[in-house]
Amino acid sequence: DAGVTQSPTHLIKTRGQQVTLRCSPKSGHDTVSWYQQALGQGPQFIFQYYEEEERQRGNFPDRFSGHQFPNYSSELNVNALLLGDSALYLCASSWGPGTGRGYTFGSGTRLTVV
Amino acid sequence: AQTVTQSQPEMSVQEAETVTLSCTYDTSESDYYLFWYKQPPSRQMILVIRQEAYKQQNATENRFSVNFQKAAKSFSLKISDSQLGDAAMYFCAFAGGTSYGKLTFGQGTILTVHP
Numbered sequence: 001d002a003g004v005t006q007s008p009t010h011l012i013k014t015r016g017q018q019v020t021l022r023c024s025p026k027s028g029h030d031t032v033s034w035y036q037q038a039l040g041q042g043p044q045f046i047f048q049y050y051e052e053e054e055r056q057r058g059n060f061p062d063r064f065s066g067h068q069f070p071n072y073s074s075e076l077n078v079n080a081l082l083l084g085d086s087a088l089y090l091c092a093s094s095w096g097p098g099t100g101r102g103y104t105f106g107s108g109t110r111l112t113v114v
Numbered sequence: 115a116q117t118v119t120q121s122q123p124e125m126s127v128q129e130a131e132t133v134t135l136s137c138t139y140d141t142s143e144s145d146y147y148l149f150w151y152k153q154p155p156s157r158q159m160i161l162v163i164r165q166e167a168y169k170q171q172n173a174t175e176n177r178f179s180v181n182f183q184k185a186a187k188s189f190s191l192k193i194s195d196s197q198l199g200d201a202a203m204y205f206c207a208f209a210g211g212t213s214y215g216k217l218t219f220g221q222g223t224i225l226t227v228h229p
Contacts, residue, residue, distance in 0.1 A: 033216065042118075042205050042219030043159070056215045088157060097215045100147050100166070105159035 004029075004106035006091050012112045013081050019111060021076040025093030026104045032074040033103065034066060035090040043090055049074050050097040078111075086113045116141045116208050120220035127196045128228050134181075135191045135223050137206030146210020148182065148189045149217070154202040165189065167210070193225075201227045 005024040013019050025032050031050045035043035045058035049068035063079045072093075078085055088110050092103035117140045127133035139148070150162040165173045165182050172180050177197075181190045193200055206220040 031215075035217075040222075042207075042221050043217070045216040045218070048215045050215075058216065090157075090159060092159070092217075098209075100209075102147075102149055102161045102164050103159075103217065104161075105151075107156060107158040110157075 006106035010110045018079045021109045023074045023091030025072050029093035030072050031094045031097050033092045034076045037088040081113045116218045118208050118220040122223045124224045126226040132194045137189045139208050143211030149207040150191045151205045152202045
């Protein structure tokens with residue numbers, strides 16, 4: 001039973017470029033959330049997707065956008081990259097949008113903006 | 115808005131000993147969940163234990179247990195018989211109310227286990 005799969009593992013981009021990160025949820029899960037984790041900090045909620053719609057959003061600019069596909073997988077897109085976007089991006093999945101059961105996290109994508 | 119505070123940036127423990135990690139939170143919600151997650155160098159966030167706020171009984175999972183003080187808004191994690199594999203960053207997290215779909219994390223506590 002595969003857990004949450006994220007790709008790529010590492011990524012280096014130039015300031016101003018655009019990036020797409022991908023996430024496949026754990027089997028049986030239908031909800032995907034994305035978090036940004038700066039070095040040495042706790043993860044910050046970006047947004048959550050359920051039934052192919054953005055259900056909740058954290059305090060992130062519109063440069064951060066996402067998508068969920070019919071197979072529940074998800075993409076995180078970041079436009080006009082800034083140096084401050086360098087971080088570990090974590091994807092978490094669950095069954096349903098509530099978190100009472102807790103989320104299953106992937107190992108993340110380490111994004112470096114130079 | 116909910117906030118979660120972990121006041122111990124770093125903690126250390128000898129193997130086989132017991133250690134307690136502290137967490138306080140602030141919320142006006144009455145229905146919520148609290149979690150402890152472990153993040154080893156592999157980066158994957160692993161759920162250690164969760165607590166439903168409406169349950170007075172403290173949650174336990176093998177060597178891990180919590181001390182949930184709802185009135186004080188305190189949620190500490192006790193690790194008994196510490197093992198080398200327990201070394202990691204530990205995060206306390208909150209979810210509930212209108213923000214039921216998101217986790218609010220604390221700043222984390224780095225736990226070192228000495229052999």
